Every structure is written in structure tokens, then in C-alpha cells.
Amino acid sequence: MDPIIILHAGVATGTVLLFATIGEIFAERAGVLNLGLEGMMLIGAMSAFAVTVQTGNGGLGLLVAMLAAGILSLLHGLVTIHFQADQVVSGLALTFLGVGLSLVLGEGLSSAGAIALLPTYTIPVLSSIPFLGPILFTEQSVMVYVGYILIPLSWFYINHTRFGLHLRAVGENPTAADAMGVNVYRLRYIYVFVGGTLAGLAGGTISLAISPGWFSELTTGGMGWIAIGLVIFAQWNPWRAAFGSYAFGALRRTILDIQGPQMILGLRNPFFFNPYYGFFLQMLPFAFTIIVLIIGSREALRKRLGAPAALGLPYIRGERGL
Amino acid sequence: MMSNEAVKQTPPRRFQLPLQIRVEPRLEVPRWLSPVVSLGAIIVALLIGALILAIVGGNPFQAYAHIAKAAFGSLGVLSDTLVKATPLILTGLACAVAFRMKLWNIGAEGQFYMGALGASVVVLTGIVPEEASRFVTVGAMLIAGVVFGALWGFIPGWLKARMKVNEIITTLMLNYIAISLTNYFIFGVWSEGGFQMSHTFQRSAWLPRLSDYAEQAPILRGLTTHFGLVFALVAAVIVGYVLYRSIWGYEIRLIGDNPRAAEYAGINITRNTVLVMMFSGALAGLGGMSEIGGVVHRLQAAISPGYGFTGIIIAWLAKLNPIVVVPVAVLFGGLILAGREIQPAGIPRLIQGIILFMLIASDVLLRYRIRIVRRAERV
Numbered sequence: 136m137d138p139i140i141i142l143h144a145g146v147a148t149g150t151v152l153l154f155a156t157i158g159e160i161f162a163e164r165a166g167v168l169n170l171g172l173e174g175m176m177l178i179g180a181m182s183a184f185a186v187t188v189q190t191g192n193g194g195l196g197l198l199v200a201m202l203a204a205g206i207l208s209l210l211h212g213l214v215t216i217h218f219q220a221d222q223v224v225s226g227l228a229l230t231f232l233g234v235g236l237s238l239v240l241g242e243g244l245s246s247a248g249a250i251a252l253l254p255t256y257t258i259p260v261l262s263s264i265p266f267l268g269p270i271l272f273t274e275q276s277v278m279v280y281v282g283y284i285l286i287p288l289s290w291f292y293i294n295h296t297r298f299g300l301h302l303r304a305v306g307e308n309p310t311a312a313d314a315m316g317v318n319v320y321r322l323r324y325i326y327v328f329v330g331g332t333l334a335g336l337a338g339g340t341i342s343l344a345i346s347p348g349w350f351s352e353l354t355t356g357g358m359g360w361i362a363i364g365l366v367i368f369a370q371w372n373p374w375r376a377a378f379g380s381y382a383f384g385a386l387r388r389t390i391l392d393i394q395g396p397q398m399i400l401g402l403r404n405p406f407f408f409n410p411y412y413g414f415f416l417q418m419l420p421f422a423f424t425i426i427v428l429i430i431g432s433r434e435a436l437r438k439r440l441g442a443p444a445a446l447g448l449p450y451i452r453g454e455r456g457l
Numbered sequence: 458m459m460s461n462e463a464v465k466q467t468p469p470r471r472f473q474l475p476l477q478i479r480v481e482p483r484l485e486v487p488r489w490l491s492p493v494v495s496l497g498a499i500i501v502a503l504l505i506g507a508l509i510l511a512i513v514g515g516n517p518f519q520a521y522a523h524i525a526k527a528a529f530g531s532l533g534v535l536s537d538t539l540v541k542a543t544p545l546i547l548t549g550l551a552c553a554v555a556f557r558m559k560l561w562n563i564g565a566e567g568q569f570y571m572g573a574l575g576a577s578v579v580v581l582t583g584i585v586p587e588e589a590s591r592f593v594t595v596g597a598m599l600i601a602g603v604v605f606g607a608l609w610g611f612i613p614g615w616l617k618a619r620m621k622v623n624e625i626i627t628t629l630m631l632n633y634i635a636i637s638l639t640n641y642f643i644f645g646v647w648s649e650g651g652f653q654m655s656h657t658f659q660r661s662a663w664l665p666r667l668s669d670y671a672e673q674a675p676i677l678r679g680l681t682t683h684f685g686l687v688f689a690l691v692a693a694v695i696v697g698y699v700l701y702r703s704i705w706g707y708e709i710r711l712i713g714d715n716p717r718a719a720e721y722a723g724i725n726i727t728r729n730t731v732l733v734m735m736f737s738g739a740l741a742g743l744g745g746m747s748e749i750g751g752v753v754h755r756l757q758a759a760i761s762p763g764y765g766f767t768g769i770i771i772a773w774l775a776k777l778n779p780i781v782v783v784p785v786a787v788l789f790g791g792l793i794l795a796g797r798e799i800q801p802a803g804i805p806r807l808i809q810g811i812i813l814f815m816l817i818a819s820d821v822l823l824r825y826r827i828r829i830v831r832r833a834e835r836v
Contacts, residue, residue: 218818220817225817232813234803236807411646414644418637424626425631436621
């Protein structure tokens with residue numbers, strides 16, 4: 136129960152949630168709710184692992200994972216943007232499709248054996264910072280560092296660039312954006328695709344770096360849904376998304392560690408002597424997601440913040456808008 | 458403007474089809490169109506599924522023929538199909554009633570497990586004495602299953618109504634929590650000799666099966682259809698009555714179609730949110746109770762191969778009509794029954810996903826008319 140080990144592993148696991156959450160933030164900021172994260176992450180995890188087993192090239196694996204999940208997300212885009220179908224139901228359909236497809240294509244993959252994983256790095260100077268150095272910059276996977284870069288980049292992109300302004304406009308008031316000359320349909324497709332590729336990257340990060348291998352549905356184990364909850368907690372802000380993701384990563388690691396044979400506060404560890412209590416520990420991430428949602432929703436009510444105004448609504452050109 | 462004129466006078470010299478596809482909004486939808494489009498969507502979905510099966514090296518025609526035969530080929534398998542359809546009818550109804558109010562209860566799976574847990578508590582803790590009659594025992598299980606399911610629906614309903622917490626995520630998270638909770642009782646409390654199951658319930662906790670009456674009517678020998686089907690059919694009629702013949706149903710439908718109008722009309726949305734979630738959870742809980750009372754006769758792990766999630770597709774395919782839920786659930790019961798033997802194991806889920814996708818995509822044909830017109834017609 137060394138806090139540094141827990142936080143170190145938490146940042147690694149949290150990176151998966153971070154990619155998925157930021158991807159979903161992009162899609163939702165453009166007004167498209169995509170509940171298919173779990174399916175897209177599984178497709179990403181499966182294809183990254185399969186390609187890497189075949190070619191030995193982890194980078195190629197990640198690329199294929201991003202493309203595969205991105206293409207899958209375009210299906211959701213087509214159905215919700217052009218066919219104006221309900222985004223909730225379409226997202227659920229995408230989940231079924233992604234889970235089913237990854238199980239079918241990943242058949243027999245779990246016995247594929249060990250592969251060369253993505254490399255880990257220690258950053259020379261930063262790793263010697265007390266406390267933070269060993270957690271953030273020592274022996275972390277390359278994907279963790281990609282995550283560090285992605286947070287400020289996506290925040291800057293959304294809040295301080297012209298493209299980001301268009302993105303927010305399309306999600307808040309598509310009619311006005313259209314009148315301004317922004318192509319609402321095209322932007323929505325683009326950001327649904329961006330969300331898909333980041334979900335694929337999240338999946339690939341699991342199967343190539345964080346907990347390597349293909350374990351069918353257990354590979355993601357509900358992380359896609361937790362990410363959707365985190366988006367609400369994050370109030371569509373990448374910094375808060377990062378905080379939530381890493382906290383959840385640390386929680387997952389704590390749950391693993393707490394079942395060891397150590398003493399807690401001088402008492403015999405109940406989770407070690409009755410392993411069945413472990414089922415209650417398994418509930419924790421999901422219970423915490425609910426708690427985090429309650430916190431996020433209350434705060435949003437108090438500050439009068441909210442989801443992008445056009446989230447979940449199809450844009451039909453020429454019809455009266457909001 | 459000038460440039461526009463210029464373009465019109467010198468049309469681009471590229472090949473143009475003499476026919477043109479035009480998409481225009483429909484002003485009215487003929488009654489026959491909706492079922493035809495749904496049927497077409499399913500056929501297209503099955504074709505796409507066949508294509509994927511062929512790509513991964515299966516024989517799609519053999520697979521589909523096998524599904525049809527293994528699901529509906531004889532009285533025996535038809536009875537098994539109805540056994541699978543029973544929980545699906547109930548989870549389908551649970552989703553239909555919540556979706557009708559645009560409440561996204563994705564938690565039928567967890568509510569199903571809680572219903573099973575509730576029914577088991579009554580039997581395994583001896584709340585109902587072992588020598589009690591079947592009527593009393595099953596009645597108590599029924600109540601417990603419904604109450605546990607409703608409780609599991611109450612939590613997200615209350616959070617949604619009072620705290621504005623998104624019910625999609627909470628219901629989903631509660632699925633995982635419900636499954637872990639049931640597993641705790643299966644493994645840690647009621648485990649029978651270390652196995653992943655409780656001991657078998659006493660006979661008085663078994664729902665009657667058709668085969669129980671084989672002595673009077675030999676044709677029923679070996680038929681596994683159990684009394685849960687009656688629960689499911691009665692529930693379908695009740696839900697149909699509530700939705701289309703009662704004031705409460707009118708309120709539910711009005712909130713679903715236009716929450717603002719409902720609010721102006723003085724309908725209490727907060728209360729209805731909680732009540733509808735509880736109603737939905739109760740239906741799914743009844744499904745869980747009927748599954749362990751009628752099929753497995755004990756509490757064991759993995760009692761549901763995703764009935765709660767398939768219920769979502771069934772509700773949607775039935776256009777949220779409780780009566781139509783029944784035949785649709787029978788079809789999906791067949792797919793699940795026969796699909797167990799199909800490899801790779803993800804195929805049934807994949808086909809379900811494609812069907813749902815095709816179904817919602819095809820709705821566009823109800824709203825728009827696609828006409829092929831001659832180019833010359835265009836002015």
C-alpha cells in the first residue's frame with residue numbers, strides 16, 4: 136500500500152480513461168452524444184493487439200486501432216447526423232456492434248501469446264522532482280506522456296482557437312453557427328471521428344501497455360461507461376477530465392492492492408481473510424462514478440453550467456432551431 | 458448573382474444521369490409503411506450479418522438455417538424458445554415503459570439480477586418456511602422480486618428527479634453493482650459446497666412447468682415452458698392498459714413527447730420520473746424472479762446472457778408497444794437459444810447490434826420520401 140506505487144499505477148490506468156474521456160468531450164462539444172465508447176474501445180483494444188501480434192509493430196497497432204474505432208464511430212455519425220436518429224439508441228447500438236464485432240474478430244486471439252509492448256521511459260530531470268517525479272515521470276509508458284501532452288493541447292484547442300470556437304458553436308447553437316458559415320454537418324462528422332479515434336487509442340493503450348493482452352469483454356471492463364460519466368463530472372473540460380481519470384485510475388489500483396495480506400490501521404485486513412468481500416471492492420469504481428456524477432450535477436446546477444445546449448439534438452437545416 | 462447566372466448558362470460538361478434521386482419530407486405516413494420498413498431493416502441486417510459470417514469463415518446459410526431449426530423446428534425447441542422469451546418479454550416491457558417517457562433505463566440487466574436476488578432471499582433465508590404451500594412461496598418470491606427490482610429502479614429515478622443526475626450512466630453503473638452484489642451472496646453466503654450456486658430451492662418454490670402435467674396430457678412431456686410466461690403475458694396486458702387506457706399512461710406519453718407541455722398541464726414530472734423508473738425496475742425484477750423460479754431453481758452466477766440489454770432492442774423494435782413486445786421477444790428468444798451453439802460466440806450480439814442500427818437508420822424512410830425523378834422535371 137505504498138501511495139507512490141498506487142499513484143504511479145493510477146496515472147497509467149487513468150491514461151486510458153483520459154483518452155476516452157477527452158475524445159467524448161470533443162464529440163459532445165460538437166453536440167453528438169456517443170454512448171458507444173465501450174464498443175469502440177474494445178474494437179481498438181482488439182485490433183491494436185491483433186495487428187501488433189502479426190507485425191510486431193506497436194505503433195502500427197495503435198494506428199489501426201484508431202482508424203478502426205474511428206470508422207465505427209462514423210456509423211454513429213451517419214445515423215445520428217444525417218438520418219437524425221436518436222443519439223442514445225444509436226450509441227447503444229454501436230456498443231452492441233462494437234462488442235460483438237470485437238468478440239467475433241478477436242476469437243482465438245487471447246492465446247496469441249506475449250508481444251513486445253510499447254516502451255516505457257524515465258524523463259531525466261523531471262523524474263528527480265520529489266514525490267511527483269517517481270509518480271509521473273519514472274518508468275511510465277510512452278502513452279502516459281502522450282496523455283500529458285493531450286490535456287493542455289485539447290484544452291487550448293477547444294477554448295483558444297478559431298477551430299475550437301466553431302466546435303463549441305456547433306454544439307451550443309448549430310443554427311447560428313450555420314448562419315455564420317460554419318458547416319455544421321461536416322464539423323459534427325469530424326468530431327465524432329476524433330472521438331472515435333481517441334476511444335480506439337484508449338483501447339489500444341489497454342491492450343498494448345496498461346494490462347497487455349486480449350481478454351474479450353474484460354479487457355475494458357466497463358471503463359467506457361465510466362469515461363462517459365467522467366465527461367459529465369469534467370463539465371466538458373479537459374483539465375477536470377484529467378483529474379477525474381487519474382483519480383479513477385488510482386482507485387482501481389487501490390482496489391487491487393487492498394486485497395493483499397497487509398494490516399490496515401493495525402487491524403487484520405478483512406478483504407484478505409474473507410476474499411468474498413472483494414465483490415464489494417469491485418463495486419467501488421461504479422459506485423464512485425455515481426457519486427462523482429452527483430457531485431458534477433450539483434455543481435452544474437449551482438453554477439448554472441450545463442451540457443452543450445444542442446447535445447443530443449439532430450440539426451436539421453431549414454427547420455426552426457432551439 | 459452574376460456568377461450564378463454564368464454557371465447556369467454554361468452547365469458543366471460532365472456526365473449526368475437522366476434520373477435524379479430526391480429526398481423530400483413526408484407529410485403523412487401510411488399505416489403499412491412502418492412495419493414494412495422495420496421488416497426490411499431486419500432483412501438487411503441479417504444479410505449484413507451473413508456477409509460478416511462469411512468473411513470470418515462461417516457458412517451464413519447454414520448458420521441461419523440452424524438458428525431457425527434450433528429455435529422453432531419442433532414443439533420441444535419452440536417450448537425452449539418460449540422459456541428464453543419469458544425474461545425478454547419482461548425486460549422488453551421494462552425498457553418500453555421507461556423509454557416511452559424518454560427515461561433511458563439501461564439498467565434492466567441489474568434490475569433483473571436484483572429481482573432474482575430478492576426472490577432468493579425469501580427462499581434461502583427461510584422467511585417463507587419450507588413447508589409452506591407453493592402458492593404462498595411463489596407469491597412471496599413474486600413480491601420480493603418485484604420490490605427488489607423496483608428499489609433498483611428507484612435509486613436512479615430519485616437521483617434523476619431530485620439531483621438531475623443522468624440516468625443512463627447511473628442505471629448502467631447499478632448493473633455492475635447489482636451483479637457484484639448477487640455474486641457476493643452466491644459465492645460468499647449461500648455457496649453450496651464451494652460451487653458458484655446456492656442449493657436448489659424446495660419444490661414449492663418452483664414455478665409450474667408444462668411438463669408437470671404430462672401425466673394428464675402426454676403431449677406436454679418434456680416441455681419446459683413455465684408459469685413465468687403467464688406472468689410475462691399478464692404484465693404485457695397490464696403495461697398496455699396503463700400506457701394507452703389510463704390517465705397515468707397519458708401523463709407518461711405526454712411527458713415523453715413534450716415535457717414542457719406536460720409541465721404546463723400541471724403534470725408532476727418529478728414524481729412520474731421516480732414512479733416510472735420503479736415500474737420499469739419492477740418489471741425487470743419480475744423477469745429475474747421468474748427466471749430462477751422457473752428455470753434454474755437456485756441462485757447462481759451469470760443467470761442472464763444480457764436479457765436486460767436485449768430488452769432495449771426488443772422495446773425499440775416493437776416501437777415501444779407493449780403488446781408487440783411479446784412476438785418480438787419470442788423471435789429474439791429463438792435467436793438467443795439457437796445462437797448459443799454458434800461460433801464465434803460474439804455472433805448473436807453482433808447481429809443484435811446490426812439489427813438495432815438498421816432499425817433506427819431505417820426510421821429516416823418514415824420521415825422522408827426518396828423519389829427518383831427525371832432530371833428534366835427539375836425546374
